[in-house]
Amino acid sequence: MSETVSHSEFVLPGIRCAACISKIEDGLSHTPGVHAARVNFTAKKVAVDHASTLDPAQIREAIRTFGFDAEPVLAEAPKADIESRELLKALGVAGFAAMNVMLLSVSVWSGAEGATRDLFHWLSALIAMPAVAYAGRPFFRSAWRALRHGHTNMDVPISIGVILATAMSLFETVTGGPHAYFDGAVALLFFLLAGRVLDSAMRDRARSSAASLLRQTAPGGLVLRPDGSTSWMAADRIDPGMRLLVAAGERSAADGLIEAGESAVDRSLITGESAAEAVKAGDRIIAGALNLDGPLTVRVTAAGPDTVIAGMARLMEAAGQTRSRYVRIADRAARYYAPAVHTLAAASFAGWMIAGAGWHQAMLIAVAVLIITCPCALGLAVPVAQVVAAGALMRRGILIKDGSALERLAEADTVRLDKTGTLTLGRPTPVGALSLEKEEASVALALARVSRHPLAVALASALEKQGTRAAELGRIAEIAGAGIAGEYAGAQVRLGHPDWVGAPDPGKVMATAFRLDGHAPHVIRFADALRPEAASAMNELKAMGMEPVIISGDRGEAVRPIAQALGMPAMVSLAPEDKLAAIERLERSGRKVLVVGDGLNDGPALAAGHVSIAPSSASDVGQNAADVVFLGDSLAPVPIALRAARRTQSIVRQNFALAIGYNVLAVPLALFGFVTPLVAAIAMSTSSILVVGNALRLRSCAR
Amino acid sequence: MNGLGLLIPVALLLGLGGLAAFFWSLSAGQFDDLDGAAMRILIDEDDSEAEAAQ
Numbered sequence: 053m054s055e056t057v058s059h060s061e062f063v064l065p066g067i068r069c070a071a072c073i074s075k076i077e078d079g080l081s082h083t084p085g086v087h088a089a090r091v092n093f094t095a096k097k098v099a100v101d102h103a104s105t106l107d108p109a110q111i112r113e114a115i116r117t118f119g120f121d122a123e124p125v126l127a128e129a130p131k132a133d134i135e136s137r138e139l140l141k142a143l144g145v146a147g148f149a150a151m152n153v154m155l156l157s158v159s160v161w162s163g164a165e166g167a168t169r170d171l172f173h174w175l176s177a178l179i180a181m182p183a184v185a186y187a188g189r190p191f192f193r194s195a196w197r198a199l200r201h202g203h204t205n206m207d208v209p210i211s212i213g214v215i216l217a218t219a220m221s222l223f224e225t226v227t228g229g230p231h232a233y234f235d236g237a238v239a240l241l242f243f244l245l246a247g248r249v250l251d252s253a254m255r256d257r258a259r260s261s262a263a264s265l266l267r268q269t270a271p272g273g274l275v276l277r278p279d280g281s282t283s284w285m286a287a288d289r290i291d292p293g294m295r296l297l298v299a300a301g302e303r304s305a306a307d308g309l310i311e312a313g314e315s316a317v318d319r320s321l322i323t324g325e326s327a328a329e330a331v332k333a334g335d336r337i338i339a340g341a342l343n344l345d346g347p348l349t350v351r352v353t354a355a356g357p358d359t360v361i362a363g364m365a366r367l368m369e370a371a372g373q374t375r376s377r378y379v380r381i382a383d384r385a386a387r388y389y390a391p392a393v394h395t396l397a398a399a400s401f402a403g404w405m406i407a408g409a410g411w412h413q414a415m416l417i418a419v420a421v422l423i424i425t426c427p428c429a430l431g432l433a434v435p436v437a438q439v440v441a442a443g444a445l446m447r448r449g450i451l452i453k454d455g456s457a458l459e460r461l462a463e464a465d466t467v468r469l470d471k472t473g474t475l476t477l478g479r480p481t482p483v484g485a486l487s488l489e490k491e492e493a494s495v496a497l498a499l500a501r502v503s504r505h506p507l508a509v510a511l512a513s514a515l516e517k518q519g520t521r522a523a524e525l526g527r528i529a530e531i532a533g534a535g536i537a538g539e540y541a542g543a544q545v546r547l548g549h550p551d552w553v554g555a556p557d558p559g560k561v562m563a564t565a566f567r568l569d570g571h572a573p574h575v576i577r578f579a580d581a582l583r584p585e586a587a588s589a590m591n592e593l594k595a596m597g598m599e600p601v602i603i604s605g606d607r608g609e610a611v612r613p614i615a616q617a618l619g620m621p622a623m624v625s626l627a628p629e630d631k632l633a634a635i636e637r638l639e640r641s642g643r644k645v646l647v648v649g650d651g652l653n654d655g656p657a658l659a660a661g662h663v664s665i666a667p668s669s670a671s672d673v674g675q676n677a678a679d680v681v682f683l684g685d686s687l688a689p690v691p692i693a694l695r696a697a698r699r700t701q702s703i704v705r706q707n708f709a710l711a712i713g714y715n716v717l718a719v720p721l722a723l724f725g726f727v728t729p730l731v732a733a734i735a736m737s738t739s740s741i742l743v744v745g746n747a748l749r750l751r752s753c754a755r
Numbered sequence: 756m757n758g759l760g761l762l763i764p765v766a767l768l769l770g771l772g773g774l775a776a777f778f779w780s781l782s783a784g785q786f787d788d789l790d791g792a793a794m795r796i797l798i799d800e801d802d803s804e805a806e807a808a809q
Contacts, residue, residue: 070797093791
């Protein structure tokens, strides 16, 4: 192939059925420049191989014409993928070994004796030992890591149990003894690996759909040299003092002062505010801001690590450190469980030695105690419950990044919410019904579709939702700072600033005007509306004892109507540092804060909270900092996620109780030497099935 | 005993064959899109040659 092929991936939140898959794949394969397109329904993504001349924005547009929203994402992080693949391979090996060893063990249990039994034990050893060495690595590695740092976790008793059981069984085999626990060791690994695989599958699913959402921050920009020539430079090579050309539709790659040009910029990436801000020479612009109308020349004042956006990232990193110290519930349980089990095994060994049983029999009983108490059901108790809950939530459009997020969400007792983009939609929507006639509406749509201005985009989407079809227009031109003009059936049409269109001044509100020559001009007002179901969601949070409070960076008068409509208190005019400080103050006083926010300015607060939720419309900074991301406009997912997390936690506790109850019954049997490999195998499987069955009750937890 | 001498290697080889097939299917990406595979069977390919050509 002579041309170079590029690979792009897009998230498709809207695909639901087989018809969607074929529509997108079919449509893309007929798009010129696209070589191949493959939809991954599980991850709700499409991978496209295309000519490098076709840029991702065009493909995104193409997908939009098929009726689907698409967000470009970074191609998958390979590391996470390798990890879950390793686990799956280990699971395959453990499954193979467990089945074959069990087959041989069954014949031993049914009475094979003498040479046949020895042969079967040897065969089991040959299968089990490489399998344990291979499939046990994830546990051994993590146990070793914990021990080296002087901690203990669930993997320590698992590793000790498996290794001791294998070694003891090998000794039995060599000496021709009757009891070998090879089947127990590999079956244990198989069950535990199943739990691990589920856990990592959950993390992968969330990662692929949410964590890597990328809102194209500028990778670089066009630099104007003193001699008048221009060259494109990567963001990290841009220095203060350089002059940067930012074309309409581009994001600024550095912070700076505008030297020339007049335009409107969309800073929603940084602030979450949707309203475009008019800028002129002498105004400041920060990296990541989207230039909407006209070209700008910017004198760079800060670049790379010194930009506002990079500073915010550092603040977030520092704030996120408290969360990385969180200890998961399974590991907390292991802190008590592991020492108890090991003491018990050691005590039974000592006890039988004192009773005069001989070290061989004492050792066998100690190993039996270790195998019986090996936290098989405990290892499954948490991941199965969390995976089932995360799957149920995912079907409701709520993505959980990992299991610990569910645990922390269940512990949250206070909630703090951002206003713009979180309680509100974060984008303008037309106020009231559109007063345009059918013909006017179709002309307005044709004009609005041309522009990237947020009001034009909002108008276009509102008209499309009404089922309006765009009219055929001629001579369309976008005039910077004014609006869009065109010709329809010989008549002049204009959409844009009310003054320019010739409409009455609507005052200090977001508004645009439309005029078809020969008709009266129409003023269309916009507002950042509350999310649907915001009020009921807040009431539910109050009923759950979460004490919701607004923390907003906005002015008091902008926040007041929202706070009144929702009947909740608000803190206003907070800089990102103030939000962070407010959250940290609460955390220090012992509250576990759930932070709901979307913008870059919420990033540090999202990272500092005990747990955080962001809408999928959030800036990529917000989405990366949040533990939970919900799709769609409605705010109802927040209480749903909270309720599901609490219910999951109670199921996890029940599972722990089941697993421990089983131990209470089985340990005395082991202590008195009644546990044979057969009893161990039955006990282990029964407790695992019980735990899994209990966890499956969570399938309806997101309703 | 002779029966065992034949059957055990056969059973193990079959098991190993299954394991090898699992490893292969894993590396070939067959487990990447489980829900999609269930959906794709419903796609009617009669009217799209492009799909069939793949």
